[in-house]
Amino acid sequence: MPSRSLTDPPRIAFAGTPEFAARALEALIGFDCDIPLVLTQPDRPAGRGMKLTPSPVKACALAHGLTVDQPDTLKTPELRAPLVEAAPDLLVVVAYGMLLPRAVLDIPRLGCINIHASLLPRWRGAAPIQRAIEAGDARTGITLMQMDIGLDTGPMLAEHVVDITDIDTTATLHDRLAEAGARLLIDTLPDLLAGRVTPRAQPDHGACYAAKIGKTEAALDFRRSASELGRRLRAFDPFPGGLMSVDGTPIKLWRAEVLAEPGAPGLISRVDDQGVVIGCGAGSLCITELQKAGGRRLPVAEFLRGHALAAGQQAQLPG
Known part of the structure; x- marks a missing residue:
């Protein structure tokens, strides 16, 4: 790729799949940056006809003319090549549905950050919104964290608290958290890119796992x-x-x-x-x-x- 100057906008790649992630991608599109690549899960069968259907993130990315890649794994150099060639400064990951190996975490100059729908370390894992309601939690929120090889164990960059009402369903709480996550990302990015955010290790106590809903x-x-x-x-x-x-x-x-x-x-x-x-x-x-x-x-x-x-x-x- 051509050489870049210090005044060029940051190159921020994105990885995500469901509607929750699409809200964050929409917000990132409005941020002053280049988005060289969007990673999302392969198209899946959906609906009564089980027709192959693109993820909400893919639909959003294509609507804005962004380059999309849909590997079923990132464990091989060949499948990581598009991300390497994109040369991002940062990778934003939101409900991507795939654990990232160390080789991926090391590609962006500033690493990878994740928007997670809980106040970590509570409710690490796949279903934090559902498990918070099921457990009767009075509040939850968004944690923006630096990713490491663990499952939602990386150091925290920013948090936003969201109350859970007595009538909230996963659908209603999902929408509020998706909007909160998108806002927190955009609010935090300027300081993060300028090196003004100090990561904080997650507390040793209070960790629990949000197993996928069956x-x-x-x-x-x-x-x-x-x-x-x-x-x-x-x-x-x-x-x-x-x-x-x-x-x-x-x-x-x-x-x-x-x-x-x-x-x-x-x-x-x-x-x-x-x-x-x-x-x-x-x-x-x-x-x-x-x-x-x-x-x-x-x-x-x-x-x-x-x-x-x-x-x-x-x-x-x-x-």
Whole structure:
């Protein structure tokens, strides 16, 4: 590549895949820099037709005329070559979905930085937003960190705290955190590029792991407390939702209110247009949004017009 002067804008490459990362890429596009390369995951099958679909980051990058590379690994020199040739000063990584080997971390002159959706060291790993809601955390946030070879273990560069409300789902909290992450990146970059940011080691205490959410976690055990199950429903919206079985029929649950009134675990005690009330190990859940297999998410009144439920039926774990 041609030689550069000290007045040239910084060269900042980007690696990311989902919508959360696309928000940060959009912000970076508006920053005074060159973006020589965007890395993202290969196109994946999606939708009912399982058609190969580009990631949100790829769609954003192509819309702005940026160069995109989609390696399925970065473990070989050949697959790292486009990043080497891009010669970035910095690589910004956001929910890329791939651990970066040391050989990649060493390519940019200023290393690699990551936008992570938690207040590290709490909730390192793949599902920090969901696990924070599920655990009943009152707050979470964004950590901008310098990457090392560990899993979200690198030194911290900046933080932004975000409160978690009692009605937040993963979808609503995701959007607030995505915007906060994009802002924190742009606010921090000038000082970072000028060498005015001092990395801070993560605390030794408070570390925990946010395991990836699996479909099997959707099954609801009504022997657990209503407050716990209510948090799980909010954490698992939009994926994978909650799941119960009534008379052998699986039903997905999406929204619920936590009630203090007692009830036998799994017993449906009340059914009306305001909700389906199901007893739990402590308290009850009033389900307000449901979905039948192959159907749409429906408010309870609309669901009940096509799918009868009655007091006295027993909700069970899916078979």
